[in-house]
Amino acid sequence: MQLLKDIYNNAEGLKGRRLITITAVLSIAFLGIGIFIGYLNNLILKQSEVSTETVLPPPVVDTSVILEGRVSYTNPEYYPGDEISYVLTDSSGKEISLLKAEDDKLALAEGLNVKVKGVKMTTRAGTNYLLVKEVIINAAN
Structure with missing residues (x-):
């Protein structure tokens, strides 16, 4: 619990350029993590998906x-x-x-x-x- 209080106090102490830098770094880090999770999710879904290509019947020719x-x-x-x-x-x-x-x-x-x-x-x-x-x-x- 003490660790959370220390992190909170340090975050309250951030001001100016250092606050903007840390915010930008954290945003980019979480954006990267989100893209990576989305990529993994897409790979997993493609592997479990059965390929069903739509095959159209040949056109009916009126004889x-x-x-x-x-x-x-x-x-x-x-x-x-x-x-x-x-x-x-x-x-x-x-x-x-x-x-x-x-x-x-x-x-x-x-x-x-x-x-x-x-x-x-x-x-x-x-x-x-x-x-x-x-x-x-x-x-x-």
Whole structure:
């Protein structure tokens, strides 16, 4: 206890230039200690941290194809096992693509000028067709 009283009395006796010097030295010393503790803390946290880099999935590429023409019925016996019964034709009647849908949207659009959106597929025989996901009927019909 006596040691604290002596330190207090000595500190009270400091004046002028000596007080400023001791204050500056103590401030720099404690600043150095604080920076050192922060550096050690940062090293410890980095060692215990599991590296989890964010891996983004590859961008989704839309493989949809949009074709325009008139939906016409074709004999499904031409493509056995593939259940293709519609074809998309241009204004002169030339075949653009075979069409297949999982529902009756092509039956409703038969004979109309439409835009069809879907995915290109291949029949068992190797012929390309469009698996239709969406039918857009032109307003000019």
